[in-house]
Amino acid sequence: MTESQLPKTQVVIIGSGIGGCIAALALAPYYSVTLIDKDAEPQNKVGESLAPAAIRILKQLNLQHLLSDPRHIVSQGTLSYWGSDEPTLIDNLKNPDGFGWHLDRAYFEKQLREACYTANIHTIWPAQLVDSTKTSHGWKVTYQHNAHAHQLISDIVIDASGRHCVFARQQGIARHQFDKLMSIGFTANLNITKNVAVISHTDDSWWYSAPLHQNDLNAGIYQQKRIFSWYAEPHIIKAAQIHTPQVLLQRAQHVTGLGALISQLDHSSATLHPMLAANSSKLESCSGNAWFAIGDSAISFDPLSSQGMFNAMASAMQLSELLINNGLTHTDNRHIYQQQVDKIWQSYLAHRALYYKMVS
Numbered sequence: 454m455t456e457s458q459l460p461k462t463q464v465v466i467i468g469s470g471i472g473g474c475i476a477a478l479a480l481a482p483y484y485s486v487t488l489i490d491k492d493a494e495p496q497n498k499v500g501e502s503l504a505p506a507a508i509r510i511l512k513q514l515n516l517q518h519l520l521s522d523p524r525h526i527v528s529q530g531t532l533s534y535w536g537s538d539e540p541t542l543i544d545n546l547k548n549p550d551g552f553g554w555h556l557d558r559a560y561f562e563k564q565l566r567e568a569c570y571t572a573n574i575h576t577i578w579p580a581q582l583v584d585s586t587k588t589s590h591g592w593k594v595t596y597q598h599n600a601h602a603h604q605l606i607s608d609i610v611i612d613a614s615g616r617h618c619v620f621a622r623q624q625g626i627a628r629h630q631f632d633k634l635m636s637i638g639f640t641a642n643l644n645i646t647k648n649v650a651v652i653s654h655t656d657d658s659w660w661y662s663a664p665l666h667q668n669d670l671n672a673g674i675y676q677q678k679r680i681f682s683w684y685a686e687p688h689i690i691k692a693a694q695i696h697t698p699q700v701l702l703q704r705a706q707h708v709t710g711l712g713a714l715i716s717q718l719d720h721s722s723a724t725l726h727p728m729l730a731a732n733s734s735k736l737e738s739c740s741g742n743a744w745f746a747i748g749d750s751a752i753s754f755d756p757l758s759s760q761g762m763f764n765a766m767a768s769a770m771q772l773s774e775l776l777i778n779n780g781l782t783h784t785d786n787r788h789i790y791q792q793q794v795d796k797i798w799q800s801y802l803a804h805r806a807l808y809y810k811m812v813s
């Protein structure tokens with residue numbers, strides 16, 4: 454098939470996580486959008502604390518009702534033992550945007566996918582990006598779907614594939630890692646309900662715990678399911694030889710601020726989650742000739758910030774606004790967008806440095 458005969462779209466978005474769906478929903482009233490994802494359904498991802506400011510973006514898209522679903526736990530704030538044995542409550546009541554949320558993450562992404570269906574966005578999943586070439590007709594994008602290679606032509610590509618940044622990597626764009634932070638964690642059932650996150654620093658690492666939605670909790674026995682995550686450099690985690698959840702659980706019970714939660718926990722319900730990269734990283738270029746990277750694909754944050762999902766939403770909106778106001782192929786778009794991402798990155802690095810200085 455010649456390029457002029459291939460199916461045409463104005464925008465193709467690679468990845469239907471939070472960033473990809475928000476960009477698709479913002480652009481769909483103005484352009485034809487095709488959204489592809491390698492997974493037939495949203496997977497269980499780690500990361501559930503959604504910053505209160507996210508409600509502003511959902512309101513812009515008339516999607517604020519998504520967070521009213523009881524599967525998303527309203528977060529009263531964070532109890533922080535960062536650099537102190539005494540807790541500080543970072544109270545969402547004082548936040549001008551109101552409460553935050555501990556999302557049922559897979560369900561939230563499912564809700565966003567459903568909003569994309571309702572908005573008549575052309576969605577293709579499971580579909581894995583294979584290759585992209587710039588032609589005189591636009592980007593020729595090849596993807597694998599139902600065991601066959603398919604192609605389409607698009608005016609622009611948005612890489613929303615998360616830390617994998619599959620499109621940008623195929624274009625040979627380097628990704629810089631600013632640290633080696635890794636995470637390992639476990640989930641378990643508790644006999645108490647505490648709708649706050651807990652952050653605690655130790656000598657060479659830090660811990661995080663937050664409530665999770667759980668469908669099948671037997672309310673008569675358990676009140677809440679929580680995640681407990683340990684963040685450290687890889688050599689520290691590897692040396693701890695964590696092959697069972699119990700090893701991690703024993704470590705957690707001595708951490709300031711976690712002991713009371715651990716004492717209410719059913720040890721036999723603990724499930725270990727694999728080690729994951731949690732480092733700060735950035736693409737060398739977050740935009741190029743008719744392509745842009747958003748969310749984690751462009752810049753990924755230390756989970757200490759709890760800003761990853763908000764940044765995915767905010768960068769999707771920022772880019773969409775530019776593409777709607779200037780048109781898809783305006784030559785200034787890539788430079789303006791790059792400057793916007795660089796500004797966010799510099800501000801993030803400054804905040805991150807301040808936080809770690811408090812415990813150094």
Ligand SMILES: Cc1cc2nc3c(=O)[nH]c(=O)nc-3n(C[C@H](O)[C@H](O)[C@H](O)COP(=O)(O)OP(=O)(O)OC[C@H]3O[C@@H](n4cnc5c(N)ncnc54)[C@H](O)[C@@H]3O)c2cc1C
Pocket residue numbers: 467468469470471472473489490491492498499500501502503504580581582613614615616617619636729730731747748749750754756759760761762763765
């Ligand atoms: C341990 C840990 C804890 C975290 N905790 C929090 C938290 O509490 N709060 C918070 O706000 N953030 C947190 N984050 C960060 C947050 O999860 C990310 O910032 C967020 O997922 C970014 O969303 P995204 O849409 O950019 O990318 P992703 O959520 O990674 O979505 C990318 C999508 O692209 C698809 N994809 C990938 N490759 C391909 C391909 N080849 N072809 C087609 N599709 C593809 C994937 O299937 C996926 O659906 C945490 C991260 C980590 C590692």
